[in-house]
Amino acid sequence: MFDPKKPTVQMLGRWQPWHDGHQELFKRCIAKTGQVIIQVRDVQGVSGGIDQDDNPFDWDDVCKNIENGLLKDGYKRGIEYEIMLVPNIVNITYGRGVGYKFEEEIFDESVSAISATKIREQLRSEGKLD
Numbered sequence: 364m365f366d367p368k369k370p371t372v373q374m375l376g377r378w379q380p381w382h383d384g385h386q387e388l389f390k391r392c393i394a395k396t397g398q399v400i401i402q403v404r405d406v407q408g409v410s411g412g413i414d415q416d417d418n419p420f421d422w423d424d425v426c427k428n429i430e431n432g433l434l435k436d437g438y439k440r441g442i443e444y445e446i447m448l449v450p451n452i453v454n455i456t457y458g459r460g461v462g463y464k465f466e467e468e469i470f471d472e473s474v475s476a477i478s479a480t481k482i483r484e485q486l487r488s489e490g491k492l493d
Contacts, residue, residue: 365398365445375402375452377411377479379418380486381428384470384477389433389444391468399444401429404451412453417483419492422448 372392378385378401392399403425404411406418420428430440438444455465469475486492 365441365443369398370396372396372399373402374399375404375449375455377404377406377415377418378425378429379406379411379420379479380482381425381432382477382479382482384474385429386432386436387470387474388468389438390436393438393443397443401444401446402449402452403429403446405448406451409451411451417480419483 372395374385374389374392376385389399389401403422405422406415407421408418410416411418426446429446433440433444440446483492
């Protein structure tokens with residue numbers, strides 16, 4: 364059961380849409396503490412920052428995409444992870460080390476080449492996305 368007092372890894376993003384690269388990132392995150400909070404930036408229909416203007420998926424669609432993706436690997440919302448709606452965060456600032464760290468996960472080309480922009484383009488060409 365997801366426990367908000369337990370050490371947790373935070374994943375913050377637009378998830379427009381959730382894809383295999385995000386799935387691989389989640390697997391690394393869950394291995395660190397056993398649970399993850401996936402924060403969804405509320406950006407549907409607005410800009411999410413520089414080069415982040417294409418945000419067709421709303422909160423409900425993003426949640427469904429995340430849940431369906433993670434369920435393929437046996438992860439269940441409310442158990443290993445939870446999803447949280449957050450504002451359109453474009454800057455993360457902190458004053459000093461207070462018990463957490465920022466880490467960049469590096470993946471091989473097969474994962475790092477996955478592009479949500481290309482996925483959205485493909486969905487549009489197939490008539491699955493306006």
